[in-house]
Amino acid sequence: MKMARVILFTGQIDAMSEFYGKVLGLKQVTNEKGWREFAAGGARIALHSGPSSPGRKGPKIVFYAKDVAVVRETLVARGARFGKVRQGEMFCLCDGKDPDGNPIQLSSR
Template identity: 85%
Template sequence: MPSMKMARVILFTGQIDAMSKFYGQILGLKQVTNEKGWKEFDAGGTRIALHSGPSSPGRKGPKIVFYTRDVAALRQTLVARGASFGQVRQGDIFCLCDGKDPDGNPIQLSDR
């Protein structure tokens, strides 16, 4: 079987400007594609693509997880930029913090 790797996560959105601002300016990801109705951001090993169209996640939609060595510090930086995250949760094995993008898609900061 040929090997494969994840290329991108596509999020359909009716708020492409707000979502672009969130992933680009607030989370600080580099925008690598800027076409009408299609924007891609480099997320370090994969891309997050925003596609114009109605957002209709299922009962439990995708969750995009961003790795960081210091969850609390990154949360503080992103909240200061306008992101919405809950409290940092430190477990025995790893630390994480959940948030949402402007369309309500779950995102997470994690040190694993």
């Protein structure tokens, strides 16, 4: 597997976009309502509209999976904890937790 992105939840998506794009100089590669992604080397930093709670709600580590259902099945068989696979209009995803309870995700996006 390879890491796809880290998601940061923010109530100030414009200010955060300015910071990651103009201040840090990362190239913005996605601009959707409530969702922006910036190229950051081998992975992306994604900004997701929603309440920010640094220190209480950490970033979500997202792993790319071409076939989310197959990868989920393999990882669950190895002892990972994941919820149901959800198919959206443009991509498929599945949320889980690491042993400390940190959010992780499998995504075809």
